[in-house]
Amino acid sequence: MAIVKGANKGVGAARYLITKARAASTSAVTAQMAPTHSLPPGFTAQIGQLEACTLPERVSGSVSDKAIADAMIGAWRRDGILQIDMSKTQQRLYQAANAASRRFFSRPPAQKRACVDHMSYSGYIASGEEITDGVADYSEIFTVTKDLPHTDQRVAQGWPCHGPCPWPDQSMKNAMKSYMSDLAVSGEKLLQLIEMGLDVPTGSLTRYTDDGWHHMRVLRFPHRDRTNGKGKKGRGIGSHTDYGLLVIAAQDEVGGLFVRPPRQDEQFANWEKTSAGLRENDAGWMYVPPAAGTFTVFPGDMMQYMTNNFLKSTPHKVGLNVRERFAFAYFHEPNFRSVIKPLPGYNAGQSPIGGIHYGTHFTNMFLRNYPDRVTTARLREEGRYHLLASEQLRDEDGVL
Numbered sequence: 001m002a003i004v005k006g007a008n009k010g011v012g013a014a015r016y017l018i019t020k021a022r023a024a025s026t027s028a029v030t031a032q033m034a035p036t037h038s039l040p041p042g043f044t045a046q047i048g049q050l051e052a053c054t055l056p057e058r059v060s061g062s063v064s065d066k067a068i069a070d071a072m073i074g075a076w077r078r079d080g081i082l083q084i085d086m087s088k089t090q091q092r093l094y095q096a097a098n099a100a101s102r103r104f105f106s107r108p109p110a111q112k113r114a115c116v117d118h119m120s121y122s123g124y125i126a127s128g129e130e131i132t133d134g135v136a137d138y139s140e141i142f143t144v145t146k147d148l149p150h151t152d153q154r155v156a157q158g159w160p161c162h163g164p165c166p167w168p169d170q171s172m173k174n175a176m177k178s179y180m181s182d183l184a185v186s187g188e189k190l191l192q193l194i195e196m197g198l199d200v201p202t203g204s205l206t207r208y209t210d211d212g213w214h215h216m217r218v219l220r221f222p223h224r225d226r227t228n229g230k231g232k233k234g235r236g237i238g239s240h241t242d243y244g245l246l247v248i249a250a251q252d253e254v255g256g257l258f259v260r261p262p263r264q265d266e267q268f269a270n271w272e273k274t275s276a277g278l279r280e281n282d283a284g285w286m287y288v289p290p291a292a293g294t295f296t297v298f299p300g301d302m303m304q305y306m307t308n309n310f311l312k313s314t315p316h317k318v319g320l321n322v323r324e325r326f327a328f329a330y331f332h333e334p335n336f337r338s339v340i341k342p343l344p345g346y347n348a349g350q351s352p353i354g355g356i357h358y359g360t361h362f363t364n365m366f367l368r369n370y371p372d373r374v375t376t377a378r379l380r381e382e383g384r385y386h387l388l389a390s391e392q393l394r395d396e397d398g399v400l
C-alpha cells in the first residue's frame with residue numbers, strides 16, 4: 001500500500017499514487033476506479049486495496065459460498081472493511097436514492113429542519129448538530145429508522161426510539177425504502193456467509209434479525225471551505241464505531257472515508273466505554289477510495305461482542321474534501337428487543353456475561369449523539385427509558 005498525504009497542492013500527486021497503488025491489484029478492480037477522487041486535504045493514510053466480493057444469488061452452503069465467506073472474514077480481520085459489487089438493480093436503486101438525497105439537501109434550511117419527529121430519531125440533523133467526542137460533526141444527515149405510525153402498538157406504548165419517519169415527500173420515501181429493502185436482502189446473505197466463515201451453526205446470527213432494527217443515514221458533507229464553522233477544519237465526522245451487526249456503505253466519487261484496520265494492541269468495547277475519538281489523529285488509518293458500482297461493508301459493535309473480538313467493530317472517520325460529497329450508511333441490525341449473546345465457540349466469558357440488549361445500546365448511542373434533540377428531551381421528560389428493561393422489550397433467547 002502507498003502512504004499518501006493529502007494536501008491542497010498535492011492533490012494531483014495523491015491521485016497518481018492512488019492509481020499506481022491500485023494498478024498493482026487486479027485489472028477488474030482498477031477498472032472500477034472513479035478517475036476523479038482524491039484524498040481529503042490534511043490527511044495522511046494508507047490507500048486501501050479492498051478485497052472485492054460478489055454475493056451469490058442465494059447462500060446455499062456450497063463450496064463457492066464457503067470460499068467467499070472465508071475471504072470476507074480474512075478481509076475484515078486484515079483491513080476492517082471489504083467491497084461488494086452492486087447488482088444492476090442495486091446500481092439503479094442507489095442512483096435513485098442518491099438523486100433523492102441531493103434534492104432533499106438542496107431544499108431551503110427551514111424545510112429541512114421541519115423534518116423532525118418527537119418519538120423517533122428519524123429525520124433531519126443539521127451540519128454541526130451531531131457531536132462526536134465533544135466536537136461538532138459537519139455531516140448533514142437524514143436518518144431513516146423503522147417507519148412506524150402513531151397507531152403502531154410500540155409507538156402508542158412509548159417504546160424508546162419508535163415512531164414515524166418525517167419524510168419531506170413521497171418520492172424521497174419511495175427511493176429510500178426501495179434502497180433499504182434491497183439492502184436488507186444483501187444484509188441477510190452477508191450474515192449467512194459470516195455464519196459459514198465463522199463455522200457457527202446456521203441461524204446463529206440470522207435468528208436475531210427477524211423484523212431487524214435496520215436503519216440508514218443519508219449523508220451530505222460540505223466542501224471543506226464552505227462549512228458553518230461549528231466544528232473543526234476539515235473534519236467531517238470524528239472517529240467512532242457503529243452500533244450493530246453490519247454497516248453497508250455507499251459513496252459517490254468524491255472520497256472522504258477512512259477506516260482503522262484492526263490491531264492487536266488496540267482494545268475497545270463501545271458498549272461499555274465510548275470508542276468515539278479513538279486514535280483519531282494517530283497514524284494507522286486507511287483511506288477507502290471510491291469505486292463506482294460497489295458497496296463497502298464492515299462489522300459493528302454487536303459483531304465484535306458476539307465474536308469476542310474475532311471480528312472487531314471497525315473504527316471509521318470522515319474527512320472533508322474539496323467538493324461536497326454524498327454518501328449512505330445502511331445498518332443491518334438485530335431486532336430492537338434482542339438480547340445478543342456470544343456465538344458458539346466464541347464465548348470466552350466476555351463482558352457483559354448476560355448479553356447485550358440491542359435496543360438499550362441503540363438508545364444509549366442516540367442519547368449520547370443527540371443530547372439536545374427534541375426526541376431526547378421528550379424521552380427524558382416522559383421517563384420512558386426504563387421501559388427498555390421491561391420484559392416486553394426484551395427477548396432473552398434471541399429466538400423470535
Ligand SMILES: [Fe+2]
Binds near residue numbers: 241242316
Ligand atoms: Fe459510522
